[in-house]
Amino acid sequence: MRTTLILNANIVNEGELFQGDVLIKGQYIEKIGKDLSSTKADRVIDAKGKYLLPGVIDDQVHFREPGLTHKATIYTEARSGVAGGVTSFMEMPNTNPPTFTQELLEQKFQIASQTALANHSFFIGASNDNLDEVMKTDITKVCGLKIFMGSSTGNLLVDDPVKLEQFFSQFPSLIAAHCEDEQTIRNNTAAFKEKYGDDIPVESHPLIRNAEACYKSSSFAIGLAKKHGTRFHILHISTAKETALFDNSIPLEKKKITAEACIHHLWFNDNDYKRLGNFIKWNPAVKSANDQQEILKAVLDDRIDVIATDHAPHTLEEKSNPYSKAPSGGPLLQHSLTAMLEFYHQGKMKLEKIVEKMSHNPAILFQINKRGYIREGYFADIVLVDLERPWTVTKGNVLSKCGWSPLEGVTFKSQVTHTFVSGHLAYENGVFDESVKGLRLTFSR
Known part of the structure; x- marks a missing residue:
């Protein structure tokens, strides 16, 4: 050897x-x-x-394969991550078709085994009618179940209370969720459309997908998890209000309810829309400077357990559409570790804490075998x-297939x-x- x-x-x-x-x-x-x-x-x-x-373990990425490979592929995005120190990723089910069956799930694993430079796992997705298929999941070989509790389209949005109860009460392992209340968002969208027509300014994004929408969904989901004793993980916390929902009084190994913060909610705030527009349009939205500061505080005091990217590439052409037609999401995987190391240089976070949130804690939280630490006998x-x-981000050195980054310059x-x-x-x-x-x-x- x-x-x-x-x-x-x-x-x-x-x-x-x-x-x-x-x-x-x-x-x-x-x-x-x-x-x-x-x-x-x-x-x-x-x-x-x-x-x-230790290599970064990113628990939330969207690599677009199959079906959306004009934006990205498992090969291109894993490669971009490896260049930035990401050694393992967990990818989400909102591909085309969505990953609703064991067969579709295994097809992704096959693609990754042949093309991905990084270690990998894939979430199976929940729909309003695939409980039986989800229950076939081998939880020793699959990272978890992803539920879109708002902010999605078609059958990816699980909004049937009976079905949600079934998933939360029956799935035997980790459930990860995107939490935004769909009805609140629809009501806000209608109000802004009435005011602006089809020319809604991008600065309205955090007002449409506001703190109320996030908190209402997150608190509901946590109540459901507590009711059924579910191992529950909330993705991309974006509001100060939500940070109060999480506990730092017990070790991570014993937590049943955990949370993630993403690079963009730590790096940007709503003052950046004027400069970057749709390039920082994410769901949940980048919100106020106070939200940004409180999320960092919750990361530092261990109410929020991990830092990830929600890496979700779209083409420049797609992002250049007017606000109402521009998709949400952007590429961040290549720059996630170096971005967090800026927090170290700025005196906001110790190196040990960065390693804890990006390597150790994802390994603990998902119970990953022999990864996430520098230990003898570990991978x-x-x-x-x-x-x-020093180095500067330019279009020429962005490795994601989409060819751009909100961090250019x-x-x-x-x-x-x-x-x-x-x-x-x-x-x-x-x-x-x-x-x-x-x-x-x-x-x-």
Whole structure:
């Protein structure tokens, strides 16, 4: 088995920062030590001055395959993530067709096994009529069940109270949900259409998809989860009000109800619509500076457990439509770690906390086997970062298939130099080695 020895790294792991060496053998971390320089290895990397982190695990991405591959593919988006230090992803079911059956789910796993540079899992989706199919899910091999409780179209929107009760009471593992109250959004949309016609300004987005819509749906869903003892995870919290729904008094391992914050709700606020327009149009909406600050506070005090991206590419042409026709979502996967490292440079967040929220906690929350940490015997999903290598995001260096980023023009102080995926050096200083693909995630449930 091929061995790689990383020497003199500043290792950030499990709440500590220390200098050390790491020996990788095959897919796994063989040894962690203070002085392994005499150890023989096929490849030696001197990481002096660099920081070694566990690979990022992103629990919410939309890679558009099958059916929407003009926007993105599993290959292109996983590749973009690996360049940014993302070693594992969990992808959502709103493809075409939606991932409502075990057969469609396995088709995605097949595509990923052949094309994805990163490790992977896929959510099965809930509809108003697929409970029997959902209950066939092998929860040791699938990350969870995704329910769109508002803010979706067609059969992806589960709005039948009886069906929701059935999912929450019967599914034996993690349910993740997008929570926005559809009726509130429809009422607000109608009011803004009456005022502006088809020319609604994009600055209205957080007023249409407002805090009330989010809180009403989130609080309802949490009530349902508490009633049935469901293991429930709320995605992309976007309001200060919602942060009060979550608990930080117990360890993550014991939490039944958990929450996620996304990069865009931490990075942007409603003042940015004037500059970026539809390019920061997401659902749930980017809201006020106060919401932004309170979400960060909830991340820091552990009411919010993980940081992810909700990476959801659309083409430039689609995003250039008027507000009412422009789709919501944008690409962030390639820049998620470097964006959060800016919070470190700004003194807002420690490196240890970034690693906790982007690597350790997703592994705990989803019960992922042998990933998310730098530990002997664990898969070697690790990332080397130079904290003092500035670079600027441009269209020319965006790797997502859509070819744009809302972060264009931003100069990051940090850069990912090496990404190991299950022991394979998949990315090194701008060069990919695509000879080995990522692995399917498994779960200890």
